[in-house]
Amino acid sequence: MNTDRQLTRTRLEIEDRIAVLTLSDAERLNAMSLPMREECIALLRELEEGGEADCVIITGEGPRAFSAGADINEVARRTMAGELSTQAQLRRELPRLIEGLRLPTLAAINGFCLGAGLELALACTLRIASESAKLGLPEINLGVIPGSGGTQRLARLVGLGRAMELVTLGEPITAPEACRIGLVNSVHPGGNLMDAARDICRKWQSKGPVSLILARDAVLRSADADIQSGMDYENKLFALCLASGECDEGVKAFLEKRKPKFRSRP
16 A cells, blocks of 8 residues: 555554554544544554554644544434444444554644544554643533443443443543543643654554454453453453464563564564
8 A cells, every 4th residue: 555645534654664544524523524534444454454554543634633523514414224324333333443453543732622533542452642622511501411422431431420421521621630530641741742742653563463352342341341361351462462473572582681673574
């Protein structure tokens, strides 16, 4: 695939095997329209299949917004019957794809991250934010609820009480508060956000690609499983790590007092 692609509402760039997927509709605060979701899905699938990147940063164009939420014109046209349609399922498919992607994903949140924008970020492996970012699920103010996994993923990150507050009041919170409750992992000055994102990606690149994704999957399973089922799943993933050969290199590097070389390419 081309490592630099500009589509109608998204842009993809790859440098040093770090992919940056930018939501690119700044005039509408990067609203998550159906065409934008379709472009994101297509680009992420190409990334996974192409093998040209080790990880993905998702961010929004311009300083004002990561994404201010769903396209309000599309929301106005939704019907009860339509929510059982293929298009409605497509809205849920994008976060599911991100959460299960072979490549770890990082949401670099600049500006407003609301509604469907936050639902996308919640599906990422990690989230970091600029100091001026505002995050929230304001759907209740439109007479609906989050419809792309927001009620489910948010509670798993911040706990039932804070999730209930954010969903039922519909009021955004600041980036420092989001960090305090575990919604984002760190907060950075706006000018340093992408540098911080790339630093995290370089740390991911130093890990074994198999053990990295299995570690993510084990943590995700913990939200759904009882402790015994979760530990059984963890044990199976541990065995897969051994089978991958990454443990052999990790142990050898430790004994030789050097950094492990898990990847054939940097």
